[in-house]
Amino acid sequence: MATAARYSPKLFPLRQRTGTAAHHLSKRAVDFGQEDLTALSEKEAVLLLAKLRWGSDEEMPCPHCGTMDSHYWTAKELRWKCKGCGKRFSATSGSVLADHKLPVAKILKMVYSWATSSSGTPSLELRREWKVSYRAVFTLMHKLREGLLRAHNVGFLCGVQELDGMDANGRRYREKRNKPQGGGGAPKPAMPAHLLKPKVDAQTGEILGPPKPPKWDKKSRQPADRRIVLVVRQRSVSKGRGGVGTRIAVAFGETAQTVMTLAKRFISAESTIMSDEDSSYHEFSKHFAKHESVPHSKTFSLPGGISNNLAESFNARIRRLLEGVYLNVSNKYLADYAAEAAWREDVRKLSTGKRLAHLLGTVLWTGLSNWWRGYAHGEHREEELLVEGNTPAKPRGRKKGWKAKPPK
Ligand SMILES: [Zn+2]
Secondary structure, X not given: OHHHHHOOOOXXXXXXXXXXXXXXXXXXXXXXXXXXXXXXXXXXXXXXXXXXXXOOOOOEEOOOOOOEEOOEEEOOOOEEEOOOOOOEEOOOOOOOOOOOOOOHHHHHHHHHHHHHOOOOOOHXXXXXXXXXXXXXXXXXXXXXXXXXXXXXXXXXXXXXXXXXXXXXXXXXXXXXXOOOOOOOOOOOOOOOHHXXXXXXXXXXXXXXXXXXXOOHHHHHOOOOOOEEEEEEEEEOOOOOOOEEEEEEEEEOOOOHHHHHHHHHHHEOOOOEEEEEOOHHHOOHHHHOOEEXXXXXXXXXXXXXXXXXXXXXXXXXXXXXXXXXXXXOOOHHHHHHHHHHHHHHXXXXXXXXXXXXXXHHHHHOOOOOOOOOOOHHHOOOOOEEOOOOOOXXXXXXXXXOOXXXXXXX
């Protein structure tokens, strides 16, 4: 009897099929492959890139003056000469990929490799696969991330939006999670005296709130390099389609101020918001058409489609990306990696060819790279991009002027 009960479907409810597996196994999911890129000559690769960028390899806007025309093509240089200003430009001029050293055909192959994986591809793996320097791959992939952060992670979402925040405790986060600062044995920090006074209403003398600020105990125990990846996911209007738009931001904490800043940046006022019970979302019903929260201590969803499970599923993907693929992501570039995860989530059901087209069609429209031009010459971005405002990043590696101790 006991064995029969053990395998009862009532005790182990199967998840509803969503068609994800069927999509990935279908023919339409793979309409393009590495093979198609191998067959391309350098000229064909340049023309393909032009098509992905401008939608045409014959007529395009000049990156220098904006003249739209069928410009003079120089087959020898694989560039165009503008009919308006007479300047020359290539398929990557004025884009994040400008001033590339590698052949376009090779760049396309590497970008394709990177774009088709579901949780990212490490730079070292691409380096081994394509026999290029680590720095070349690292900067190329970061230029793509920059493009995604500046061109994909923008714009308003309207409809049903799910919000959530996720811990990202810098490097080696598992070892640090929920441990007090300064190691396992460190005592809990004492509450500062000025915070112990309860808030009192000046007119009535009524005690307004608890003496402790919200989340004090939780906050006081967090490591200094803890960050929160905040996410907004738009739910599709068609049932079973899942999330259709994802926006991210990184913050020091999940506070009323940071979640509201995120919401105002990405969500239109007529939207419905779904979140968990966290106290930082309490003001949402005043600013948006509707706010529903799920008591996560009791259940994952409530009747009427109240849940934020799509936001949680993004968390699962980025967790896998940060811990299983990229490893040791520094806080400085956390927002970039989060933007990559958001993009991967959004294109998860696009075919391979469309995914490559979507990626290049997005990142090539952002203009020159702000953060990665001159990286090889020591010009690095020094800031973390945070909701609270950009903050100088903790330096990594050896300090400038470091010298090895002379042997005794
Ligand atoms: Zn021109």
